[in-house]
Amino acid sequence: MALIVHKYGGTSMGTTERIRSVAQRVAKWARAGHQMVVVPSAMSGETNRLLGMAKELAPNSSTAEAQRELDAIAATGEQVSVGLLALALQSEGMQAVSYAGWQVPIATDSSFTKARITSIDDQRVRADLAVGKVVVITGFQGIDPQGHVTTLGRGGSDTSAVAIAAAMKADECLIYTDVDGVYTTDPRIVPEARRLTTVSFEEMLEMASMGSKVLQIRSVEFAGKYRVPLRVLSSFTPWDIPVEEEARSGTLITFEEDEKMEQAVVSGIAFNRDEAKITVIGVPDKPGIAFQILGPVAEANIDVDVIIQNVSHDGRTDFSFTVHRNDYQRTMDLLKNSVAPTLGASQVRGDPKICKVSIVGIGMRSHVGVASRMFRTLSEDGINIQMISTSEIKTSVVIDEKYMELAVRALHKAFDLDMPTQE
C-alpha cells in the first residue's frame, strides 16, 4: 500500500462527465489498496470567468486590498471542484471528503496572487486516510498568517500537489495532464519526437523554463527540493486501464543521479519564441554596470532571461539580454530614455524577431564536445548564432526566429533523439 497524490488539470475537470471519469480513475487506485490524496484544478474557464468579472468591477486592482479580494474570488473555483469530485467519489461508493486550503491548513505567506507555501499541517488529512477516506484538496490556494485566503498564481495547483506530496512523504505524485509525458521536443515541430520514460529533475527544470510547458517550474523546483517522485501522464487514457499499467505510463521525473549514468548525453531540445533581444552598445566596462542597466528593468517588473556580457575592449563593452516579447517596447523605451543616457552608452539596439533554442541533458556535464556539435549542426544549415549562453546541463543559442523549426529538427536528429531507446 502506497500513499499516492493525483493532480488533475482544469480540462480533466471541465464537465461533470469528466469529473465522474476522474472519480472512477481515483476509485480504481484506491481499490487497488492505495491511500489517495487528489488535488484538482478549477473547471476549465472558471478562473478566467471569475477574474473577468473582477476586472470589470476593478480595472485597476494592483493594491494589496484588491489583490486580497481577487484571491478570495479566484479560490472559489477550486473549492467547487473539490466538492464536486468528493461527491462523485461518494457516488462511486468511496468514502471521500474535500478540504479548501484553509481547512487543511496549507499555510502561505501574504503575497496575494503569488503566495508561497510555508507549511502544510497534514494531521487532519492523515486521520482521514487512516480510516479509508479519499481526501480531495484544493490546489492553487492557502491561508496566510492573518487568516486571509491566498492563491499561488497560475499553475499553482501543480505546486500544491507537489507540496502536499512532499509534506506527507507520498510515494509518488502523479500529474495528470493533456499530454502523455515529457518529449524530447515538441512533436508538433518534430514528428519523430519521443516520449522520455524518465527525465532527471535538473533536465526537467531546464525544459520547463524553456517552454516545454508540461509542468509549472515552481512545482518542479519544489519536487526537487523535497525529492518528491513526480510523474507526468495523460488524463485521456481510458480510466479503467489496469493500475499497474497506468503506474508505468507517462514520464517519471527522477532525482537519482546514478540511474542516469548510461542515458543519452542530450535528453531534449527546448525552444521559446516569446523573447526579444536587447543590446546596450558601448557601455563603460566598470563595476556595477550590470546592475545599473538591469536594476531599472527589474524595478519596472520586467523579467529578464538570458544575460550576456562579453569581454571589453577600449574600456567599453556591449551588454545584451532577452526579455519577454510583450515587454520589448517598454524595455527599449526605458533604456533609450533614461538608462543609456545616464550611462553614456553609445546606442541601444533591439530585435523582437528572435528565438531561443536549447539542448538539455544531464549527460553534458561529463561529455565534452556537446556544445560544439550543436554549433556545427546549426552552421551546416546556415543558421547564424546571435547569442550563446551555457549552464552545466543546458546550452542555449539565440537565433533568428525564422530558423526555429529548422534548428530544432536538425538538433533533434544530430543528437540521435529520433532513435528509440531501450526502456
Add this chain to the structure above:
Amino acid sequence: MALIVHKYGGTSMGTTERIRSVAQRVAKWARAGHQMVVVPSAMSGETNRLLGMAKELAPNSSTAEAQRELDAIAATGEQVSVGLLALALQSEGMQAVSYAGWQVPIATDSSFTKARITSIDDQRVRADLAVGKVVVITGFQGIDPQGHVTTLGRGGSDTSAVAIAAAMKADECLIYTDVDGVYTTDPRIVPEARRLTTVSFEEMLEMASMGSKVLQIRSVEFAGKYRVPLRVLSSFTPWDIPVEEEARSGTLITFEEDEKMEQAVVSGIAFNRDEAKITVIGVPDKPGIAFQILGPVAEANIDVDVIIQNVSHDGRTDFSFTVHRNDYQRTMDLLKNSVAPTLGASQVRGDPKICKVSIVGIGMRSHVGVASRMFRTLSEDGINIQMISTSEIKTSVVIDEKYMELAVRALHKAFDLDMPTQE
C-alpha cells in the same frame, strides 16, 4: 453616526453592473457617516447552477458526507459575491474588505444544508469598521465546531444579515429586495393594497409564514428575539436618492408595542394556495392520537401547517391538517396504507384544491368581533369556510381555492385596508 447592516438579494447582485450600483449605494451611506456592514446573496442563478452540477454527480445526496460537500460547494456563490462587491467598493474609493462566514467567524451547528447560527465573533469586523472600512460578509453560511463549512438553507442570507446586526447591536438592518415594502396584501390580487410604513414583529411573522414572501421567517424570528430594527425596502430605487429619504422608505418592522396602540385592528391579509387539506375521519378519541397520526408524517419529513381536532362524539373524532400541495399524494398514501388501518380510522379524505386566507393584526388582541367580521364578510360573498384556526394576532380560514381572490379582496375592503392611513 450609526452602525448599519445592508442585505442585498441575488437579483440586486445579478450582474457586474448591478453590483456596481450596490457599491454606489453602500458608498453613499458610508459617506453620510455610517459604519457599514453589507451582506450580499450569491449572484442570482449561481446557487442553482452549483447545486445542479452537484446533483448530476450525486443524485442521492442525503448522507451527512454528501451534504457537507453540497454546503462547501454552495457556499462559494456568496464568497464570489462578497469579493466582487468589495472590489466594486474599492473602485468607488472606499476602503473595503470581504469575509467568508468562516473568517468572521460565524459559528453554526453541524446540520449541513440547514445549519443554525450559534454565535458570531464580531471582533475582527469591529476592528475594520473602527478604521473606516466597509465590511462585506457572506450570507447563508458559517463554520461548524469541526471546521466544516455549513449553509443555513435557502434564504439564509436574510438570517445572516439579521444575526450579524444582532451580534453587533446595529442601529438598523436594511433588507434590500425586489419589493418596496410590506403590503396590506398582494397588490397583484388587490390593486388597492397599501404599503405599511411600519408593521409589528409579530404581524410580520404571521405574514411571512402565510405567504407574503418578503422575508424569510427565520430572519424575522431572529430579529424579534434580539430586537433588531429591520427595514424592508426596494433595491430598485435610484442609488443616488438622498440617504435621509432612503432611510425612511420601505417598511420598518418594530418591536415597540406602545407605538402600535392606535393602529388599525387588522394590518394585512395573507394567503397561501400551496396547501392541501387532509382529514382522518372517525379516529378513536383517546390520548396520543395526534401523535399517532402526525408522528409518521413528521418522520416522512412532511411539514404540517394548520392542525385542527374538533370535539368528539360517540368516542370518535375527525382530525384535519394541511400540508404543502407537493406532499399531498405522499401524505395520503402514508395515511391510507399504514396510519389509518393501525388506528382503526374509518376513512381518509383529502382535497388539494384549497387555500388559506388569514387576517393578521396585533390590534386583534384587544378587539372583540374581528373574527366574526371576517366570517360575516365571507358569508356575504357565499364563501363556505372549511376550517378555522386562530391565534392571538391571526385568524385563518381554509376555503375552496377558487374563492381565494374574492375572499382576499372582500376582507381587504371590510377591514378598511383600502383607505390611506396617516403616516
